[in-house]
Amino acid sequence: xxxxxxxxxxxxxxxITGQMAAAADSSDPIVIPVHNWSSQIVMSHIFxxxxxxxxxxxxxxxxxxxxxxxxxxxxxxxxxxxxxxGAFAASFDAAREKGGIHDAGDHDAVTREDxxxxxxxxxSCPGLPxxxxxxxxxxxxxxxxTGEQGRFLGGPVDWLKHDQERVDGMDLDFVVVxxxxxxxxxxxxxxxxxxxxxxxxxxxTPNFAEAVWPGEFVxxxxxxxxxxxxxxxxxxxxxxxxxxxxxxxxxxxxAWDGMKDKxxxxxxxxQNVSFTNPQIAEMAKLVDIDEMEPEDAAAAWMEENxxxxxxxxxxxxx
Ligand code: TMO
Numbered sequence: 001x002x003x004x005x006x007x008x009x010x011x012x013x014x015x016i017t018g019q020m021a022a023a024a025d026s027s028d029p030i031v032i033p034v035h036n037w038s039s040q041i042v043m044s045h046i047f048x049x050x051x052x053x054x055x056x057x058x059x060x061x062x063x064x065x066x067x068x069x070x071x072x073x074x075x076x077x078x079x080x081x082x083x084x085x086g087a088f089a090a091s092f093d094a095a096r097e098k099g100g101i102h103d104a105g106d107h108d109a110v111t112r113e114d115x116x117x118x119x120x121x122x123x124s125c126p127g128l129p130x131x132x133x134x135x136x137x138x139x140x141x142x143x144x145x146t147g148e149q150g151r152f153l154g155g156p157v158d159w160l161k162h163d164q165e166r167v168d169g170m171d172l173d174f175v176v177v178x179x180x181x182x183x184x185x186x187x188x189x190x191x192x193x194x195x196x197x198x199x200x201x202x203x204x205t206p207n208f209a210e211a212v213w214p215g216e217f218v219x220x221x222x223x224x225x226x227x228x229x230x231x232x233x234x235x236x237x238x239x240x241x242x243x244x245x246x247x248x249x250x251x252x253x254x255a256w257d258g259m260k261d262k263x264x265x266x267x268x269x270x271q272n273v274s275f276t277n278p279q280i281a282e283m284a285k286l287v288d289i290d291e292m293e294p295e296d297a298a299a300a301w302m303e304e305n306x307x308x309x310x311x312x313x314x315x316x317x318x
Pocket of ligand 1: 113159
């Protein structure tokens with residue numbers, strides 16, 4: 001008899017706890033933006049799956065990776081899982097200044113995004129990685145599209161807005177040609193590899209590419225705060241962007257200010273989420289090398305790496 005009673009009261013307690021959980025986070029969908037590089041898409045789905053595991057509703061929307069900060073500030077999107085310092089600090093800071101979006105903490109990862117070349121390139125331009133070698137060797141990077149000048153193959157236009165400013169500000173004898181997609185970048189590197197053709201392009205770390213193609217970033221004058229906004233900072237006194245991107249950049253999470261009140265449990269989980277360089281490189285690899293769909297990659301990663309995400313959920317009871 002007493003056993004039954006205890007069991008029943010246990011059930012009653014569970015039911016109440018369940019109700020509290022339902023009341024805690026709004027049932028409105030948490031809007032998770034996805035962009036045009038693989039780790040971000042996979043990580044966003046991993047985070048979305050973590051939220052669904054506690055009963056939250058999530059919705060994924062494809063958005064421009066710069067405009068997303070304005071969208072979050074206005075509450076049209078809820079979170080950003082990958083704020084890369086090199087590409088997005090300026091847009092993130094601008095939105096934060098207006099209000100409505102905040103820094104929700106750092107990943108463990110350290111990032112770099114900059115001009116990069118695969119190892120064989122150095123054979124025909126031994127002065128690399130020093131940026132000054134670029135102008136000595138610009139002719140080896142020429143393509144029919146760029147004539148006498150070298151080609152810098154940039155990423156999709158929404159990633160880095162200032163490659164052209166750097167070319168102008170540092171007098172680089174190069175033409176910036178933007179790739180339409182990340183996969184177009186990798187196709188160009190793979191094609192160049194077959195003939196050991198020199199190539200300089202936009203790349204980043206953590207990424208799957210470092211495991212496939214040994215290579216190096218070009219060493220521009222080191223990044224300094226305000227190099228992007230204050231002409232007196234950097235190599236030349238009267239231009240901006242006359243420096244490299246941060247060599248040990250942050251990777252942050254960002255959130256809409258209203259998130260912590262509307263979805264407190266999800267917000268707690270967001271704060272606990274932190275991934276490392278190897279984990280992020282692996283997320284990219286599952287899509288870019290193993291050719292999995294991002295949703296499948298997220299599920300496979302979670303299955304293999306339970307210890308790397310479950311504690312972040314369990315530390316956030318309803
Ligand atoms: C924004 N990205 C990580 C591709 O440099």
